Amino acid sequence: MHNKYNQLFLKGIFGLFLSIAIMGTGTNPLWAGEKEDMEAMQKALNQEILDKPFYPGDKAAVDAYLDQAIKKGVKPIETPPPGWAPGWTCNNLTYSIGAYRNCLHYYRYHGRYYPY
Structure with missing residues (x-):
């Protein structure tokens, strides 16, 4: 057993x-x-x-959004997106449509790109 x-x-x-x-x-x-x-x-x-190629969405819609923001006096986000480098333009922000739009808003409002 x-x-x-x-x-x-x-x-x-x-x-x-x-x-x-x-x-x-x-x-x-x-x-x-x-x-x-x-x-x-x-x-x-x-x-x-x-x-x-980078497709930022409907450019006419982005332009209309930016025109409305400028008319209303909306201030853009002042801090550059993560990874912002010297010599960059908004076209370098191909990873985020929001960052691209914010960059254009900053550029139209201030007439220059983000500082370094």
Whole structure:
């Protein structure tokens, strides 16, 4: 009787280790050569995004918004957006339509770009 329980216990432990080993090998999504393929696909996607021109939305709507803001005397946000660098213009703010619009508002209000 004691021997029977030992066998069941050992079978249970063996099954547990076997299932852990199988699950451990199945969780790695990158197989041989797949890492290089993923890097190549990421580079291609990055280049595709960079090749597209910046589209700030409907320029007429942005101009109308800015004209209304200037007429009402609304002051623009005085702090430059994160990452603002010397020599930049509003066209460098391709990552955010809001930052682009705020930059144009600042430029029209003050007649210059953000200070450094």
